[in-house]
Amino acid sequence: MEEILETYTATELEHVKVWFKAASTKDFPVDGGACIKYKDKQIAVFNFARLDKWYACQNVCPHKMEMVLSRGMIGDDKGTPKVACPLHKKTFSLENGENLNGDLEAIATYPVKIENDFVYIGFSE
Amino acid sequence: MFIFIKTHKKYVILRIFVSKYQIIVRMKTIIVVGNGMVGYKFCEKFVAKEESKNYKVIVFGEEPRPAYDRVHLSEFFENQDAKALEMAPAEWYTENDIELIVNERVTDIHKTTKKITTAKDREFSYDYLVLATGSSAFVPPIKGVEKEGVFVYRTIEDLEGMLDYASKLKSKNANAKAAVLGGGLLGLEAGKAVMDMGLEPHIVEFAPKLMPRQLDSRSSQVLQLKLESIGLNIHLSKATNQILGDKSIVGMEFGEDDVLDVEMLIISAGIRPRDELGKTCDLEMGVRGGIVVNNKMQTSDESIYAIGEVALYNQMIYGLVAPGYDMAGVAVDQIIGEAETLMPEEIDMSTKLKLIGVDVASFGEPFMPASKGHSIIFENKTQHLYKRINVSLDGKSLLGGILVGDATDYSMLHQVYLNGMAIPEDPAQLILPASEGGAAFGDVMDLPDEAQICSCESVTKGQICAAIESGEATDIAGVVSCTKAGTGCGGCKPMLADLTNATLKSLGIEVKEGVCEHFDLNRQDLYKIIQVKEYKTFNEVLDNHGNGGHGCELCKPLIASLMASINADTANKEYAIQDSNDRFLANIQRNGTYSVVPRVPGGEITPDKLIALGEIAKKYDLYTKITGGVRIDLFGATLNQLPLIWKELIGHGFESGHAYGKSLRTVKTCVGSTWCRYGMDESVSFGIELENRYRGIRAPHKIKGGVSGCIRECAEARGKDFGLIAVEGGWNLYVGGNGGATPRHAELLAEQIDNETVIKYLDRYLMFYMRTAKPLQRTAAWQERLEGGMEYLKEVIIEDKLGIAVDLEKEMETLVNKFECEWTQAINDPEMMKRFSHFVNSEEEDDNLVFVPMRDQKMPEPWN
Numbered sequence: 001m002e003e004i005l006e007t008y009t010a011t012e013l014e015h016v017k018v019w020f021k022a023a024s025t026k027d028f029p030v031d032g033g034a035c036i037k038y039k040d041k042q043i044a045v046f047n048f049a050r051l052d053k054w055y056a057c058q059n060v061c062p063h064k065m066e067m068v069l070s071r072g073m074i075g076d077d078k079g080t081p082k083v084a085c086p087l088h089k090k091t092f093s094l095e096n097g098e099n100l101n102g103d104l105e106a107i108a109t110y111p112v113k114i115e116n117d118f119v120y121i122g123f124s125e
Numbered sequence: 126m127f128i129f130i131k132t133h134k135k136y137v138i139l140r141i142f143v144s145k146y147q148i149i150v151r152m153k154t155i156i157v158v159g160n161g162m163v164g165y166k167f168c169e170k171f172v173a174k175e176e177s178k179n180y181k182v183i184v185f186g187e188e189p190r191p192a193y194d195r196v197h198l199s200e201f202f203e204n205q206d207a208k209a210l211e212m213a214p215a216e217w218y219t220e221n222d223i224e225l226i227v228n229e230r231v232t233d234i235h236k237t238t239k240k241i242t243t244a245k246d247r248e249f250s251y252d253y254l255v256l257a258t259g260s261s262a263f264v265p266p267i268k269g270v271e272k273e274g275v276f277v278y279r280t281i282e283d284l285e286g287m288l289d290y291a292s293k294l295k296s297k298n299a300n301a302k303a304a305v306l307g308g309g310l311l312g313l314e315a316g317k318a319v320m321d322m323g324l325e326p327h328i329v330e331f332a333p334k335l336m337p338r339q340l341d342s343r344s345s346q347v348l349q350l351k352l353e354s355i356g357l358n359i360h361l362s363k364a365t366n367q368i369l370g371d372k373s374i375v376g377m378e379f380g381e382d383d384v385l386d387v388e389m390l391i392i393s394a395g396i397r398p399r400d401e402l403g404k405t406c407d408l409e410m411g412v413r414g415g416i417v418v419n420n421k422m423q424t425s426d427e428s429i430y431a432i433g434e435v436a437l438y439n440q441m442i443y444g445l446v447a448p449g450y451d452m453a454g455v456a457v458d459q460i461i462g463e464a465e466t467l468m469p470e471e472i473d474m475s476t477k478l479k480l481i482g483v484d485v486a487s488f489g490e491p492f493m494p495a496s497k498g499h500s501i502i503f504e505n506k507t508q509h510l511y512k513r514i515n516v517s518l519d520g521k522s523l524l525g526g527i528l529v530g531d532a533t534d535y536s537m538l539h540q541v542y543l544n545g546m547a548i549p550e551d552p553a554q555l556i557l558p559a560s561e562g563g564a565a566f567g568d569v570m571d572l573p574d575e576a577q578i579c580s581c582e583s584v585t586k587g588q589i590c591a592a593i594e595s596g597e598a599t600d601i602a603g604v605v606s607c608t609k610a611g612t613g614c615g616g617c618k619p620m621l622a623d624l625t626n627a628t629l630k631s632l633g634i635e636v637k638e639g640v641c642e643h644f645d646l647n648r649q650d651l652y653k654i655i656q657v658k659e660y661k662t663f664n665e666v667l668d669n670h671g672n673g674g675h676g677c678e679l680c681k682p683l684i685a686s687l688m689a690s691i692n693a694d695t696a697n698k699e700y701a702i703q704d705s706n707d708r709f710l711a712n713i714q715r716n717g718t719y720s721v722v723p724r725v726p727g728g729e730i731t732p733d734k735l736i737a738l739g740e741i742a743k744k745y746d747l748y749t750k751i752t753g754g755v756r757i758d759l760f761g762a763t764l765n766q767l768p769l770i771w772k773e774l775i776g777h778g779f780e781s782g783h784a785y786g787k788s789l790r791t792v793k794t795c796v797g798s799t800w801c802r803y804g805m806d807e808s809v810s811f812g813i814e815l816e817n818r819y820r821g822i823r824a825p826h827k828i829k830g831g832v833s834g835c836i837r838e839c840a841e842a843r844g845k846d847f848g849l850i851a852v853e854g855g856w857n858l859y860v861g862g863n864g865g866a867t868p869r870h871a872e873l874l875a876e877q878i879d880n881e882t883v884i885k886y887l888d889r890y891l892m893f894y895m896r897t898a899k900p901l902q903r904t905a906a907w908q909e910r911l912e913g914g915m916e917y918l919k920e921v922i923i924e925d926k927l928g929i930a931v932d933l934e935k936e937m938e939t940l941v942n943k944f945e946c947e948w949t950q951a952i953n954d955p956e957m958m959k960r961f962s963h964f965v966n967s968e969e970e971d972d973n974l975v976f977v978p979m980r981d982q983k984m985p986e987p988w989n
């Protein structure tokens with residue numbers, strides 16, 4: 001099961017080779033998330049409207065390897081924007097993927113840009 | 126800067142030169158005489174204080190080792206491991222800058238010069254002297270007590286002596302007998318020790334009953350039967366005239382022809398305070414010994430304090446460790462200048478016997494004159510069971526009691542007594558076995574330390590409290606992350622919260638009532654605010670009343686629920702703030718698929734509907750099961766399938782069962798007078814009416830109901846949040862029941878009422894609960910913590926003492942009238958439908974799902 005995780009590696013802005021045009025901004029709930037498919041990857045994308053920011057991360061929760069994070073609730077933990085997994089409420093920083101309430105492996109995060117009301121996710125491959 | 130410290134002399138001088146100025150800080154010295162349990166506790170409490178750095182502490186102990194746990198002295202028989210009993214290792218004293226001098230008895234006090242002398246003829250000066258010299262076993266002046274083989278039971282050395290002697294005896298005579306003089310709390314413990322040493326045990330008691338200070342005659346008899354059944358020989362009303370034998374004991378003589386042959390004797394006839402030092406320096410003493418102290422623990426010399434078993438407070442020596450610990454705390458505070466800490470007037474003397482295999486406990490006033498209250502007694506001699514509780518004349522409070530044979534309820538009852546907590550209307554429930562109408566009652570803090578709170582991660586209450594007490598965790602989230610409790614099935618969360626809050630409170634840490642870091646307000650406040658200000662979105666509430674953040678998985682669903690309770694919103698509104706299940710109007714499963722539970726009001730279903738369910742389940746290949754809530758659950762639906770399935774279900778006349786919401790689940794019914802030969806009323810019809818009335822309403826937690834057609838109670842109505850049982854002349858209405866993690870029977874709110882009155886009271890009850898409960902608090906937990914208990918609830922619901930009944934009914938009526946099936950709403954709105962797809966940029970389903978066959982159906986691949 002763990003091999004799923006290898007599909008996802010945190011991507012820094014400077015390593016972005018492909019800006020994948022994912023969907024219209026309107027397809028994502030305000031202050032919530034939805035999932036997009038890129039090749040064999042499932043990516044959770046969050047419209048953090050209160051911060052006027054967008055975030056993207058792997059959809060798979062490292063706790064039980066289920067594809068659920070996009071259905072999690074977002075919010076902040078002492079200022080750090082986070083997502084809570086809908087299954088057991090493990091929380092992860094949307095900034096760097098760190099597990100904020102446990103010692104799970106960090107999740108992979110991806111850069112997001114918005115152009116002409118479209119959401120683009122940055123991948124290095 | 127240079128510091129000069131001179132120890133053991135009149136005082137310690139700390140000279141600090143700071144540039145031109147010279148400051149001399151005179152460090153004060155505290156000498157503690159006696160390093161027993163209470164002397165140690167004094168040190169522990171003292172070093173915890175910030176001010177302790179201004180004092181030098183020197184402790185003298187006569188025993189050869191640092192303080193140990195005398196209360197558990199008997200454990201020494203099991204392993205002879207003295208270290209295991211240590212209160213703290215010798216290094217602890219060094220680490221905390223306490224000078225511990227063991228094996229050196231203090232022999233004199235010179236009040237005027239403030240000095241003490243020790244047995245080694247050394248002299249030490251003090252500013253404050255704390256006498257914690259404890260007590261010694263009282264040895265009655267019986268002829269021959271000095272003979273070999275006669276012991277007392279107080280120190281590790283005493284026990285070592287006994288073990289030695291017993292093994293010598295056994296090597297000569299395999300059937301050697303030993304007696305204990307005294308059938309009190311300690312004597313019985315010693316009796317057990319004798320048994321464990323492999324000698325034939327005899328208890329000799331002067332009084333006509335065992336544990337005369339704690340037990341009444343009947344309970345004493347039950348205890349005697351029990352002890353005899355495990356092999357203790359008991360001799361009551363025996364005055365010992367002399368100890369027989371030449372050099373060593375061979376028997377005890379009671380009367381002329383009344384002799385008991387024993388080769389060893391343990392005297393456990395009471396204690397005498399070790400007050401010799403008080404006498405030598407003329408402190409005020411009690412007539413029968415003990416150094417007199419006031420409520421500051423000060424003796425007649427204001428620089429000298431006495432604590433523990435040597436202190437005579439309110440003309441009493443308290444032979445228990447707890448009051449001693451309190452005294453230590455008072456002395457610490459008094460010395461550092463927190464003058465307002467005083468010893469309370471009333472001291473709790475409740476006790477529990479630590480005999481393995483025999484439960485005995487008494488608390489509060491075990492005996493009570495009939496003029497002060499009523500006693501309720503439950504006795505079963507064949508099972509060696511006796512329980513007595515004494516209840517005040519008005520039936521509202523617990524005054525004391527006795528438990529023999531089964532003391533599992535001791536901590537709970539003790540807590541109820543200590544805190545003057547409200548007791549059930551029928552106090553007998555407190556002691557009756559559950560099978561005879563007893564009810565679960567109590568508080569998490571009463572659970573023993575070893576009680577498992579989180580069974581998934583096997584975390585005990587002790588571990589949780591320790592995490593908080595050590596400072597590792599300061600809130601629930603902290604407890605969760607450092608103990609892992611609550612990370613499994615989560616069923617323990619409410620208990621975890623109670624425990625965390627109670628522990629924090631016990632440490633004097635203010636427990637924030639706020640729902641999370643984003644709001645300092647509690648649920649009740651938020652309820653009022655949203656109602657009054659008529660807020661319609663989460664952001665309005667957060668921006669106007671929050672702490673500046675962006676919300677989280679705690680406050681978002683809570684506010685969603687409150688707005689639903691107040692405005693009759695469905696979960697389709699602002700779905701991003703709904704809890705994960707509410708957001709997709711289904712229960713998320715292990716693998717991220719969902720379950721579908723249509724409502725089957727009262728459990729009544731037509732064959733056509735059953736067939737429809739079967740056909741739909743077949744079509745979408747859903748695992749199908751009858752739930753514990755007596756309806757049908759279809760599992761394994763993907764996000765994309767949910768609306769398709771619901772469309773079909775709705776087409777067959779089904780509607781949402783709200784199995785995912787904190788809202789009404791089911792009203793379980795029995796078949797009632799419609800078919801049943803015993804039925805007193807139509808439980809099915811009424812159950813359906815109630816389920817349809819309250820469906821969809823959002824509450825602090827889920828709500829379940831039950832309606833039984835007669836007292837046989839086939840619908841288990843008393844296990845539900847509200848339950849009805851048909852009786853002659855109407856319905857009995859019960860409220861606040863619970864299955865689940867902490868089962869509790871619902872309590873009677875009203876008797877023999879008609880359908881209309883049931884609905885009136887239920888509207889009021891549920892609305893009152895919705896207005897005032899904490900987040901995720903079931904009715905049972907809410908009701909249990911309701912100040913004033915059932916009486917108060919009746920006053921509010923039936924007598925309308927608060928004058929809010931009309932409002933409550935109106936609010937409920939609005940919710941009932943505004944009901945709309947949220948699944949019907951969702952499938953008819955294309956915008957709402959958008960949320961039910963796994964990908965926003967693809968029609969595909971989650972490609973990560975793996976199902977495996979199971980019996981004739983399927984299940985998600987197991988987690989590893």
Ligand code: SRM
Pocket residue numbers: 616712713714720722750751752753754755756757758784790791827829844845862863864865866867903
């Ligand atoms: C499906 C069902 C088990 C079954 O297969 O039979 C079930 C399944 C769940 N129960 Fe339950 N409970 C089910 C009947 C019960 C019952 C029996 C009953 O209702 O008579 C109880 C005990 C009665 C009671 O509530 O007092 C019960 C007490 C709980 C509790 C403990 C509540 C408590 O107050 O202690 C939880 C945890 C919670 O709600 O916080 C819980 C939580 C859950 C959750 C929702 C856990 C979760 O969040 O995922 C489970 C959802 C599984 C799912 O996939 O849908 N379930 N659960 C039953 C659905 C009944 C229904 O038709 O809606």
Ligand SMILES: Cc1cc2nc3c(=O)[nH]c(=O)nc-3n(C[C@H](O)[C@H](O)[C@H](O)COP(=O)(O)OP(=O)(O)OC[C@H]3O[C@@H](n4cnc5c(N)ncnc54)[C@H](O)[C@@H]3O)c2cc1C
Pocket residue numbers: 158159160161162163164165185186187188195196197198199229230231232257258259260278279280311314399402432433434435443444445446447449477479
């Ligand atoms: C077998 C047994 C079981 C018990 N079970 C329970 C129970 O279940 N529950 C309960 O609440 N209580 C129980 N107790 C009572 C409890 O142990 C005492 O209340 C408690 O130990 C009192 O503490 P203390 O510090 O006042 O006295 P102690 O623990 O007796 O300590 C006094 C210390 O001072 C030393 N000392 C005395 N004089 C001098 C001196 N002049 N110079 C230097 N040192 C001196 C002594 O040697 C001793 O070490 C039990 C006691 C025994 C013996």
Ligand code: SF4
Pocket residue numbers: 614
């Ligand atoms: S269905 Fe209920 S009892 Fe069973 S595992 Fe899930 S939460 Fe626990």
Ligand code: FES
Pocket residue numbers: 061062063064065066085086087088089090
């Ligand atoms: S699967 Fe995400 S928290 Fe358990």
